[in-house]
Amino acid sequence: ETGVTQSPTHLIKTRGQQVTLRCSSQSGHNTVSWYQQALGQGPQFIFQYYREEENGRGNFPPRFSGLQFPNYSSELNVNALELDDSALYLCASSPGLAGGGANVLTFGAGSRLTVL
Amino acid sequence: KQEVTQIPAALSVPEGENLVLNCSFTDSAIYNLQWFRQDPGKGLTSLLLIQSSQREQTSGRLNASLDKSSGRSTLYIAASQPGDSATYLCAVTGYSTLTFGKGTMLLVSP
Numbered sequence: 001e002t003g004v005t006q007s008p009t010h011l012i013k014t015r016g017q018q019v020t021l022r023c024s025s026q027s028g029h030n031t032v033s034w035y036q037q038a039l040g041q042g043p044q045f046i047f048q049y050y051r052e053e054e055n056g057r058g059n060f061p062p063r064f065s066g067l068q069f070p071n072y073s074s075e076l077n078v079n080a081l082e083l084d085d086s087a088l089y090l091c092a093s094s095p096g097l098a099g100g101g102a103n104v105l106t107f108g109a110g111s112r113l114t115v116l
Numbered sequence: 117k118q119e120v121t122q123i124p125a126a127l128s129v130p131e132g133e134n135l136v137l138n139c140s141f142t143d144s145a146i147y148n149l150q151w152f153r154q155d156p157g158k159g160l161t162s163l164l165l166i167q168s169s170q171r172e173q174t175s176g177r178l179n180a181s182l183d184k185s186s187g188r189s190t191l192y193i194a195a196s197q198p199g200d201s202a203t204y205l206c207a208v209t210g211y212s213t214l215t216f217g218k219g220t221m222l223l224v225s226p
Binding site for chain 2: 004033035040041042043044045048056058088090092104105106107108109110112
């Protein structure tokens with residue numbers, strides 16, 4: 001059983017550019033959540049995808065968008081990058097919605113984004 | 117809006133000590149509470165999950181308790197080891213999201 005894999009692991013962008021981060025969910029998991037973790041902070045919820053539909057969104061502007069594919073993998077897209085977007089972006093998958101029962105989230109190792 | 121606070125922010129102890137990490141949350145309407153471990157620059161590893169109807173969970177040297185009515189959880193680590201050095205994060209689960217605290221950075225020295 002494979003875990004959650006994220007790519008790329010590290011990347012550097014400049015202000016105004018766009019970035020796409022990718023996540024492959026754990027086998028058997030149909031729900032993917034994305035979190036942003038700034039240095040020294042706890043992860044902040046961006047959004048969650050359940051069966052290819054967005055199901056819950058945190059306090060992030062529309063330039064943060066996402067997709068979930070039929071195989072339950074997911075992408076996070078960020079447009080018009082700002083310096084404050086520099087963070088570790090974490091993807092997590094679960095066998096159902098995060099609030100349902102004992103659905104433990106399995107986190108990937110993250111993608112470290114630096115915006116210059 | 118749910119807020120999660122962890123105390124202390126950092127903790128340094130010698131090997132072998134028993135220690136307690138604290139987590140408090142403002143909204144008791146939660147599905148469950150989880151404790152995670154995060155090594156520097158790495159992702160999160162789930163340590164323990166406590167359902168809202170449960171009072172505690174144990175895994176090896178770790179014991180987590182939950183008092184939902186008072187909005188508190190504690191993570192007890194027995195006989196700490198240098199390999200326990202990491203940041204420990206507490207998170208409460210709402211409908212579709214986890215709300216995290218900022219974590220407690222633990223250093224266990226040999």
